[in-house]
Amino acid sequence: MKSLIGIVSILALTACGGNGGNDKSAASTDTTASPANPPAGSMPSAAATEHTAHPGYALMQSQDCKTCHAVDKQVTGPSFQMIAAHYDSTQAGVVERLAKKVITGGSGNWGTTPMTAHAGLSEQDAEELVRYILSYK
């Protein structure tokens, strides 16, 4: 039913193109129909396919990261997609800073739940894991 309203409003828009007054009312019909659209949180989750070809993927399988992280949904920690959306991997120092956070652990950027420390992880490996996570753009 709602999609029908959407179609009707699109038709109305096309039909009355150029007519200022009618255009406005068509736009407001559109707004009422918009709740029919999927909520923002459910973006293209078909992209939940893991980036298995990334060099960080195999490394992650040997770590405990997945007990608290998933690709497309929050578990104890934020999802990889959330982290990738939040940080710009091309910005200087971002990968290094996140890698240090993985090694030392801590909280504060996403909430009060802390990430455990991974003191056994080298900076190089931690950076590889971070680049893997940030590949979920």
Ligand code: HEC
């Ligand atoms: C015990 C649960 C747990 C484990 C295990 C865990 N994390 Fe986390 N991780 C979290 C939580 C909770 C946060 C959010 C921390 C915050 O709010 O600053 C987080 C945040 C992050 C962030 C974003 C940091 C920031 O400051 O925005 C990265 C990157 C990350 N984790 C990578 C990893 C990697 C890589 C591993 C495996 C080596 C791992 N995590 C293992 C719970 C965990």
